[in-house]
Amino acid sequence: MSDSQVPDDVTRKKDQVVATARRCFELRLQTNAGGNLSVRLDSRDAVVIKPSGVGFNECTRDNLQVVTLDGNILPTAADLRPSKDLDFHLDIYRRRDDINAIVHCHSPWATGYASAGLEVPCLTVQTVEKIGRIPLIPLSDNGGPQTAAMIGPCFDDPGIRAAVLANHGTIGTGETLMAAQYLAEIIEETAHVAFVRDTLVMAHGLDTRGLPRFGTVKDEMVAMAR
Numbered sequence: 664m665s666d667s668q669v670p671d672d673v674t675r676k677k678d679q680v681v682a683t684a685r686r687c688f689e690l691r692l693q694t695n696a697g698g699n700l701s702v703r704l705d706s707r708d709a710v711v712i713k714p715s716g717v718g719f720n721e722c723t724r725d726n727l728q729v730v731t732l733d734g735n736i737l738p739t740a741a742d743l744r745p746s747k748d749l750d751f752h753l754d755i756y757r758r759r760d761d762i763n764a765i766v767h768c769h770s771p772w773a774t775g776y777a778s779a780g781l782e783v784p785c786l787t788v789q790t791v792e793k794i795g796r797i798p799l800i801p802l803s804d805n806g807g808p809q810t811a812a813m814i815g816p817c818f819d820d821p822g823i824r825a826a827v828l829a830n831h832g833t834i835g836t837g838e839t840l841m842a843a844q845y846l847a848e849i850i851e852e853t854a855h856v857a858f859v860r861d862t863l864v865m866a867h868g869l870d871t872r873g874l875p876r877f878g879t880v881k882d883e884m885v886a887m888a889r
C-alpha cells in the first residue's frame with residue numbers, strides 16, 4: 664500500500680466507529696435509535712462521534728462528526744445535528760487522559776436493573792477483574808436525563824471504567840473503541856446473569872447471604888491473598 668492509500672487517522676477512527684456501532688446493533692446492545700459512541704483522535708484534542716438522528720446500523724464515513732474537546736464541531740458535507748450525548752462524552756475525555764473511547768448503549772438488561780434503582784452487581788469473575796465497580800447514576804432531580812455535570816464527576820475516580828444511567832443506558836470506556844465495547848458487552852451480560860440469579864434465588868427461597876454482592880468480591884479476594 665502506498666502512502667496515498669494509507670487511511671488518515673480520522674478515516675481510520677471513522678471506520679472503527681462504523682464497525683463497533685454495527686457490532687452493538689447486531690448484538691442487540693442498541694436498537695437503531697438512541698445510544699452513542701465516540702473515539703479520540705491521535706491528535707488527542709478531538710473525537711469522532713455519531714451525530715443525532717443516525718442509527719447504529721446506519722453509520723458511515725460520511726455521517727460521523729469530528730468535534731474538538733472544547734465543543735467545536737468541524738463542518739461536514741451532510742447537515743448533521745450534534746448528539747444529545749455529546750456534552751458528557753467530551754466531559755469524560757477532558758477529565759480522563761487514559762480514556763480514548765466511549766460506548767453508550769441503551770442495552771435492556773442493564774438499563775432494567777438501573778431503572779429499578781439497583782446497581783448492576785459485579786458478580787462474575789470477569790466483571791470484578793475487568794470493571795471492579797459500576798456506579799449507578801440516577802435521573803436528574805426534575806426527572807430529566809442525566810447531565811454531563813452528573814456523569815463526568817463519577818469518572819474523576821481513575822478506577823471507574825463504566826457506569827449505568829437509571830432509565831437510560833450504560834457507559835463503557837477504554838483505551839480503545841474495542842475495549843470500551845467489551846465493557847458495554849460485559850455490563851449487559853452481567854445484568855442478564857444477575858437477573859437469572861436473582862430470579863432463581865427468589866423462586867427457590869434461597870438465602871442471599873453468602874452470595875457475592877457489589878463491592879465485596881474484590882475485597883474478599885484481596886483479603887484472601889494476604
Ligand SMILES: [Zn+2]
Binds near residue numbers: 698767768
Ligand atoms: Zn442515551
